[in-house]
Amino acid sequence: MVQFNSQNDEILIKIVYYGPGLSGKTTNLRVLHRLINQETHTELFSVDTMEDRTLFFDLMPVQLPVSGRTLKFQVYTVPGQVHYDSTRRIILSGADGIVFVADSQADKMAENVESLNNLHKNLNANRLNIKTIPMALQFNKRDMENIAALQLMNQRLNFRNCPNFPAVALTGQGVMETFRRVVQDATSYLVEKYHLIKDPLEQERIRVELDELLPDRELKEPISTGKKKKDDHVTTLSYMGNEGEVTESEALEKAVKAAEDSANLVNEVKRLNGELKEKNEKLRTLLEENRYIRKFLESVFHHxxxxxxxxxxxxxxxxxxxxxxxxxxxxxxxxxxxxxxxxxxxxxxxxxxxxxxxxxxxxxxxxxxxxxxxxxxxxxxxxxxxxxxxxxxxxxxxxxxxxxxxxx
Ligand SMILES: Nc1nc2c(ncn2[C@@H]2O[C@H](COP(=O)(O)OP(=O)(O)OP(=O)(O)O)[C@@H](O)[C@H]2O)c(=O)[nH]1
Ligand SMILES: [Mg+2]
Missing domain, CATH: 3.30.450.20 (PAS domain)
Incomplete structure (x- = not known):
């Protein structure tokens, strides 16, 4: 759904984390939220979950200042559970980059393959091509027992030689590498496709700046499992309807749009708060100067x-x-x-x-x-x-x- 705003040089890019249920998509976003949040103060939004499983989607806007432009990424996860197919289809609409999070446990291979087929089908439904869309594979849960060898996972899942990353999302391992790669690939793909930046030197500068903005960092403590959202300051958007309504395409589209809008609004409010703080600081300095001048004049007057x-x-x-x-x-x-x-x-x-x-x-x-x-x-x-x-x-x-x- 790349969108450009030539007035303020904004490029909006949509990245979707896809994969079978419980493979670790939400965990990836929670890690990224912690690692990236330090500089950009982005919010992570989650639509209420049942037993911690994604019911709708998670959404994290990431805004990166790059070479005088603003690259705005809307990063989504889909619900992995089989029956939320229409939600997945809608969230995929207009995607500019995909991270497929596979579960490395050997007995999950069939679910990984099924989810990959499902991605193919839903991309098609959105007129997107699984053979060309920028995509990274993440082989998650490498810390677990009975995992499939990376070579086997590549054989079964990596149908087009995508960049692939072993990961333990719980501890942060591999999460930033995967994200950085898909951000880089989606950005260069769009820059080329829409001739956004013609100068190859500037394209190279953008690559370097993106790498610098998304460096490898250690998670200070692993992501907690179970009832988790509280400790990470995730904004939970409650869903009030019933199952039947959730699967209505129209209701979903509205929900996706509303979540995007509120996410952007929250970020805007944060930006304005920052500006307000700066102005307050200036005012404080002025008042201080004023007080000094007043004292000086009083002293001149009295003496x-x-x-x-x-x-x-x-x-x-x-x-x-x-x-x-x-x-x-x-x-x-x-x-x-x-x-x-x-x-x-x-x-x-x-x-x-x-x-x-x-x-x-x-x-x-x-x-x-x-x-x-x-x-x-x-x-x-x-x-x-x-x-x-x-x-x-x-x-x-x-x-x-x-x-x-x-x-x-
Ligand atoms: N051992 C281990 N557990 C993990 C890892 N990544 C995620 N988990 C756990 O796997 C479970 C599911 O993770 P989520 O991130 O919620 O999975 P999801 O893909 O968002 O699942 P759905 O929303 O249901 O599609 C949670 O209990 C996580 O703590 C990992 O690398 N290793
Ligand atoms: Mg989830």
Missing amino acids: AGLPIATVSPRGIITNWNKAAEQAFGYSKVDAKKLYFSELVSETSVLDLQTLVSLVTSKNQTLISKLDMVTSSGKSLHQSCVLSPITDDKGHVMSITAILSPIEK
Whole structure:
């Protein structure tokens, strides 16, 4: 189902894990989820299972940034149980790459062969060709007793010389190798088929980058068996219908689409969360800088050699520095109970009112001489610089008065 989005250089590729029941398909995805999740924070979705068996499918979106593009892989498993054939057929639709997970136990050979035939039939039903579709074989459960020799497995199952990997999915062995190979093969197949990238050097770069993005890694601890989904943070999509409805093609198609949509949505939300975190970080830095600037200005204000007051548009003193305390004899607390005009002698009050209304209406700095009085009634002749402090819209919020003594 390869899809391109030329606007943001996205290529969407669908990989399907196929194979008989209990061969280890879901286990492969759970391992990949743990190994890949560290960088890409993808989610693994599972549609509710009966006794841990896949009822619908598991879905894991993997997003890899490669050579300035985004390669988005939707990785699915099908249910292996024989009677879920229509589910398998629908999930195979539009597949760009297949991993066939075979069970290595000798007595499972017949089931492997049957499942491979079933894959052939369902690919045909989707107009896909088992002889050409990019495909890897995984011979899983190599840790078990009574397993078939690899040579025999190849003879019986590897009908077209596919790349093949022995694996113990439970411990992670062989899981990444298989996935990397099918990702590489599906990507190059699509790149060539649709002439997505013409430059062979860039094609080679993509191969190298994909290898780097999907390196071999040890699983820190083996995947647990039994009731497992809890410890791996798998998002379980519950299925509420009954058996009859499950096999309805339409219902299945809708479910596949809905799961894809919700998987993409979850990833988008994660991305947005990441962006939000970054913005919060920037905001925190800005606030910190702001706090620093504020402290600096406060210190300049309080320790300035000249008396400085800030005055509200109604004329009440709102701030009062140390030099003002010394010159006028009012503490900061007392000064903040006064109108600025109360510090001005009767002869200058009218001058002050005119000055304040001019500063406020014209939004300008003005200088004037004022006769002022201290708390003890002593006259002070002051030069007064009145400047407006405005908000973002240019409205005057406050006025600063910087005073300096002058000879009369
Ligand atoms: N010993 C051993 N057990 C494994 C290995 N891989 C998977 N299993 C176990 O095999 C059982 C089935 O594994 P799943 O991954 O659920 O198999 P599946 O192919 O998804 O099965 P369905 O969903 O029913 O088709 C689980 O109990 C796994 O723990 C392995 O490499 N070795
Ligand atoms: Mg399964």
